Amino acid sequence: MRTLIERRNQLLGPYYRLFYDEPVHVVRGEDVWLFDDTGERYLDAYNNVACVGHCHPRVVDILAKQAATLNTHTRYLHTHILDYAESLLSTLPNEIGRLTLTCTGTEANDLALRIANNRVGGRAGIVVTDWAYHGGSVAVAEITPCLGIGVGEHVRTVPAPDSYRCDPERLAAELEEQVTTAFADLRAAGYAPGAFVFDSIFSSDGVFAHPAGVLVPACDAARRLGALVVADEVQAGFARTGDAFWGFERHGIVPDIVTMGKPMGNGHPIAGLAARPEVLDAFADRSRHFNTFGGNPVSCAVGQAVLDIIVEEGLQENARATGDYLRAGLSELAGRHALIGDVRGAGLFTGCELVTDREPKTAATDATGDVVNALRARNVLVSRAGRDGNTLKIRPPLTFRRKHADLLVERLDDALTEVASA
Ligand SMILES: Cc1ncc(COP(=O)(O)O)c(C=O)c1O
Incomplete structure (x- = not known):
């Protein structure tokens, strides 16, 4: 040792x-x-x-078979990515109709930030909870307070809805007020409201799941101010929270962007971003995006197997x-x-x-x-x-x-x- x-x-x-x-x-x-x-x-x-489950035999088998058949990138036609996109999008609300695949949750959140910046035509103002983890790239580290290196100038933090230390009845209204104030402060500093980004189980903040619905007024306020609602489902997604397939669903909201990763490939590196078509299409009109490994046939075969197993088991x-x-x-x-x-x-x-x-x-x-x-x-x-x-x-x-x-x-x-x- x-x-x-x-x-x-x-x-x-x-x-x-x-x-x-x-x-x-x-x-x-x-x-x-x-x-x-x-x-x-x-x-x-x-x-x-x-x-x-570790080394699920079906996932391992499908991974090995596809790796022995073909692995390549998305500049060629291939059905796996389409079949997988159909399956994955069918788990999401109808409003969310586009999928982009990456290899890590960080890349997915990075892309969400690029989309927010692109929308406001500059550096977008971002609101996150005050001990959140969203990833490690330069841009995403700036919205990740729990790294302890300080957030970016264009970022404001709000407390996670702490149902243990605060009155659960008041949490939703307080969060709405804090998010509204944070975006106002950002605007005063010259940053247009870009996105309210939250991990829908507030895992790094200390795991807060209740009361269900606590996010509704804050998300409504963010939208009214022109910001995107971004649910980071890297932790809460893929059936983990039990009541619903996605963590945000427990709260009765429909985000503009959903980012995902970790459990998606049962250990194989696949992650992604799903969004309302109008949000992603507007970005694609003005900006290019390519990810060499994201969406490759092996990853998509594995992702499909994971989805199937979650349902079948x-x-x-x-x-x-x-x-x-x-x-x-x-x-x-x-x-x-x-x-x-x-x-x-x-x-x-x-x-x-x-x-x-x-x-x-x-x-x-x-x-x-x-x-x-x-x-x-x-x-x-x-x-x-x-x-x-x-x-x-x-x-x-x-x-x-x-x-x-x-x-x-x-x-x-x-x-x-x-x-x-x-
Ligand atoms: C909520 C959340 N978002 C994003 C990420 C980043 O994902 P990755 O490590 O795949 O880049 C993590 C990783 O722990 C996470 O917990």
Whole structure:
């Protein structure tokens, strides 16, 4: 292990951070399980990329077959991209009728920013939530406050709708007011309203899923001011939130642009941007866009397989039912562990916020790190989110079942006991 870490540091440098005090050397994955180099098995309760389960045999088979047949770019005619676009667009509201494929979520958000800039004929004013993650290119890093390097001059931040610390009844109106003020401020600074961009499960902000509908007035206000509504579904999309296929659907909104990525290829790098035709066509009239790998036949075959499996294996319903079951188990733990301040989420996206006291809800940042490591020591993999890093982020493959939830709750019970008595 030490040799591997030294090689990494030497070859890759400090950017390549590792999870856990004692890192895990993974060599194989299967469904919700990861295996290390000694054959030890870990419950993966964190990987939303492998949404239909690690190394799903059908995905692997389709990938291999298409790779052995043809892989090329989109300057040739090919049916896979069209079939896939039809399937994917059929999961989205009718108003969203165009798809562009990329390889990463960052590229998709980058393109959304280009579209916003193009619309206003300059640098568009962008509003995001204040601990959001949207990606790492120069332009997208400027709208990604959680990188901690400051946002761009053309960016304003608003608090995510925190249903734990604020009155849920007032959240929608407050968000509307904050978004309106942010765009007014941007206009005063010379930036026309360009886009309100949000991760519809507010994952980096700390996982906020309720109340459903909280985004409606803010999105309406953004549109009235001339800004685009951009739902970043890189985390919330593809059936994860259970009630709906897309995170924004739970909130009853129809965005202008939807960006997506992570789970789309179950680990294969495929991402994309779907938009209202008038929005994308206006951009295409004035600007060129090409992505060498985006939309290649292998990616599209894989993407199609993932969509089919989600439907055929009933994974959206599983996300809903197992997610509710898991949160019920966690809420029951809260009755015995004072560290748990709040349990929230939708489908198989859960935040479990840890506090040193339930009033005034002081973030238990160090203890949360200890719990993550104590779980790792018990072969359960999760991580944490939020500005204070005190929310356990639990986001397993969509094939996670009740027996896996039981195991997680049992091990968390143990881990919390250990951390509280340390
Ligand atoms: C909400 C959200 N948007 C965008 C991205 C960027 O995606 P990628 O890492 O594929 O560029 C991420 C990555 O974590 C994300 O969580």
